[in-house]
Amino acid sequence: MSRTGQYAKGVAKREEILEVALEIIAREGYHGLTIRHLADTVGLSKTGLLHYFGSKEDLFVEVLRRRDAVPRDVVARGGSEHFMETLMAALRQNMEAAGLIQLYVRFSAEATDPGHPAHEYFAERYRRLQDSGSDAMQALSADGRLAPSVDPGKLTVLLAALLDGMQLRSLFSPELDVAGHVEHFMHLMGLHAEHDSSKSE
Structure with missing residues (x-):
């Protein structure tokens, strides 16, 4: 995959993570969102998820x-x-x-x-x-x-x-x-x- 393709894929995944995080917080509350829960939902490891946001x-x-x-x-x-x-x-x-x-x-x-x-x-x-x-x-x-x-x-x-x-x-x-x-x-x-x-x- 080209660098452009990798970048676009990364942007799309980041957007997916944000959308899912919004949905979880809206549905389950602020304390309902854990990194493990979010990572499992979007198909990533905790380390993989934090790669997109840092913390x-x-x-x-x-x-x-x-x-x-x-x-x-x-x-x-x-x-x-x-x-x-x-x-x-x-x-x-x-x-x-x-x-x-x-x-x-x-x-x-x-x-x-x-x-x-x-x-x-x-x-x-x-x-x-x-x-x-x-x-x-x-x-x-x-x-x-x-x-x-x-x-x-x-x-x-x-x-x-x-x-x-x-x-x-x-x-x-x-x-x-x-x-x-x-x-x-x-x-x-x-x-x-x-x-x-x-x-x-």
Whole structure:
């Protein structure tokens, strides 16, 4: 097999491992995923599995990156015009997997240590959220969809903190309507879903 073929095969296997890891954590919880369990499921030895990621912690970081990817794409496609609708859809999708929330909450606390494998992931994630979120909030403000007193940059920080806090709270209160509470907060900031504003016209 050529080097190109070997590389493509390796990439495909890595993707398979990540997809299976996501499924196991979503189905069985954060503690349901062991390297042995995952390796057996994807047909590798423990050593073979760690060849792709280096350590269990590095694997978990990549799982979190994959978890972020789909909701981020959903929100990006919606743009500022449908911000509320796409944000709520992405949030509800994320909240369906309690095991992934457990992983996110645990690592977000541990990663405050600069030496933690997930530290750079979270630092970069907050930078990205601030940049993209501020742009979206600026657009909403320019469209007159935010209350005049709301600072778009500060609202972005508050929204990110609210989303993190609500994920933690949901682990203690699984019945909590996280998306509904976030939507209520955004209403307080003057932003309403598109269908709400159309009803008021």
